[in-house]
Structures are given as structure tokens and as C-alpha cells.
Amino acid sequence: MIIALDGPAAAGKGTLGRALAAHYRLPYLDTGVLYRATARDVLAAGGDPENEEDCVRAARALDPATFDDPELRRPEIGEAASKIARIPAVRKVLLDYQRRFARNPRGAILDGRDIGTVVCPDADVKLFVTASPEARARRRHAELAAAGSTLSFEEVLAQVRERDERDARRALSPMRPAADAHLLDTTDLGIEAAFKAAVDIIDTAVGKAGCA
Template sequence: MTAGRPFIVAIDGPAGAGKSTVSRRVASRLGFAMVDTGAIYRTVALAATRRGIALDDDAALAVLLPELEIRFSPSPGGGQRVLLGEDDVSVEIRTPPISLGASKVSARPVVRAGLLDLQRRLACAPENRGAVLEGRDIGTVVFPDADAKFFLTASAEERARRRHAELGARGDASTYDEVLADQLRRDKDDSERAIAPLRPAADAQLVDTSGLPLDAVVDALVRELEARLSGDGRSEA
């Protein structure tokens, strides 16, 4: 652990690999803060859309970013809410159009630079024993010296199945084929973009979640992290 800051866990992976759910559960099990950087970029995309700002308009995005008050708050039913000012946008940022919008704004250097300090401040708050950060460049740019880095993946079909079930539970009528097409398009955009492309950090542990209950993935990561926290240095995940 780096002196003067909490224990930092970086978790990345393509859409639908389970990284958001796994990150939340790992953070809860360890008593760590959860910083959902994907939710931050989604919220930027939502705010820009609401104001009619094109998602590739760097000048307008640069003006928008300092005006945004993005924070997380505990949810009464467990987990956390995403707040834009006093507006709870937790559900609105998870729609397919905002998901694609998040992929677009997160490829803009002005946005990534503008949110860097926010992500670090949320993770390093004095009350945090540790923090789990889920997002694209956590282990390479935001916290290149993160204490643990994991890259979760799964087959495209498995990821689309999970996403379709998640959207259905929220009342979204998208078909499986539509979800799969959106996901493949997002994977292509994320993998080919020049800024923070989708690929694991050189020192990240790859975890294939295909066919695995997410609880089993959480158990494996928690065992690994508890071992690192205890200082014995073993690697099981």
C-alpha cells in the first residue's frame, strides 16, 4: 500500500462482464468506498445531452465539466445512488443511449483530464480505509500504483444476456439482439479509440467470468484482496 492513501483496487473490463456488480460487492465485503467511474462518465453524457451539447464538442464539454456536481450517496435499499446536483440520475444513466453516450464522452481527452481530480478525491477521502474504482484507465492513469488490478471479461453472448436481463428488470423493452448489437458496437468503439482503449493494464489479473455466478467471482477477488491486505502476497484470483 502506498503511504498516505487508502488501499486502491482497480477493476476494468468490457460492458457486461460484471465489473459494476462485482466492484460494488467487493467494496461492501471489505468495507471499502466504491467509486463508479463509469457512472461518472454516464452522468457527464446525460448532462451534455440535457443541455444539447454534442458529445464531441470539446469546447462546450470543457465549459460544462466544472459546473457539474457529481456525487454518490447510499441508497436506502443498499448500494448507492448517483446524484447530479440534487437530482437522482441512477436509473436514467443506465439506458442504452446514455451507455453509448458515455463511451463517446469518455474518449474525449478534455473529459478524462477534467474528471481526473474528482476520481482521486472520491477514492482518497480521509474516511476511506480503501476504495474500489471501476473504470477504463484506473490502473494506468488515475492510480497507476493501485494496490490491486483486475480485468474482468466474458463472452459477448454471456455479456449481452446479463445486460438484457438487467434492462428487462428495469422495464426496458430492448430485445436481446438489440442489446448484443449495441454491446458489440460499444466494444468496437472502446477497443479502437485512441484515448484509454479497452485493454487490460500490463499488471492486471485477468478474470474470465463466463459461466460463473458473480458471487463466486466476488469470493475469489475478496480472498485475493484479504491476502494482500494481510501482507502474505499470494495470488488466487
């Protein structure tokens, strides 16, 4: 079973993806980490996150053992990752990585911006996880504050809105719900409620497919 989780930043995809992976005993990939790790390595090497050669080189040399690096959550890494995600050659390298991951015999759960539309268009279940910009900014602001950031809520909200616009407007693989995706709005949902709603959607979808 392949489950595709798409949606904007700080909508809760990561938390939900990890919980679903434990529930269904499936491997999980946060595809945003691939772009963040590429960004980290480009910047560490003194490269330019808008230079195709620098970014492709870093994408090809990614080490999965570093994907838990707390440095990946730094705001500047996220900003660079968003720029890198607009480079077609980088997206191709990382698309290959994601599709190999999804071919796990037991299935997989992947979260990102274009899983249901580009990476795994034939996924068994597609969820588009979203929330209001304000709710997502509050979550991200709390996360950053816990890590020592001094950014204000207003600054984080501006970043969230800018990122949304950039992701939706990019020419290659813009963020949008797949035609057959189930919408899950987490604006007013806690972690447990969002998880339960997702499990209900998945179990219903898989049950209907099994009866077809």
C-alpha cells in the same frame, strides 16, 4: 488499500465493486457514472456529446448527489457517454475527480476502463473483470428488459460488441488489462462465485505484499 477494477461493459464490475466495498469497508466509485452523468447533463441542456465545450462544461459541473439517477442507465445515455469518453479534455477533468477520490486516507475501490493503467497505476490490487460478449449481452438485455426496454438480445449483443471495439481502439486510454492485473473471467460465474474469486485474489495479493 486501492483496488482497481477494469473491464468491458456488463462484465460484472459494478456488482463486484459494491460487494467488495462493503466487505473491505472502502468507498467505491463507478467511474462510468461520471461519463454517464456528463452525457445526461449535456443532452438535457440540448448540447452535443461530441462537442468538447459542451462536454467539458458539464463535466466540471457534475453533482455527485445525482449519480444514483436511474436515467443514467438508459441506452442512449450510455451511447453518448461512450462518445464523450473519447474527448481528451473531458477525460482530464474526470481523471482529476477520480484521483481525488482515490486519495481517501482509508483507500478506495474504483471501477472503469483504465483505472489500473491510467487513473491508479500504483493500485495495490488490479483486477481485469471480463466475460464473453454473449454472456455480457444476456446480462445487459435482462437489465434493460426489467427497465422496460424492447431491444432484442441481438441488438444488445451488437451494441456490446460495438462498445468493446470503440473502447479498445480509442486513441486516449484504450481499454486493456494492466501488465500486473489479475484476470477474472465471470462468464460462467454467479455473483457469489465471482465475489469469492475476487476476495481470494485480493487477500492473496495483499498478503504477499505484506510479506515482501
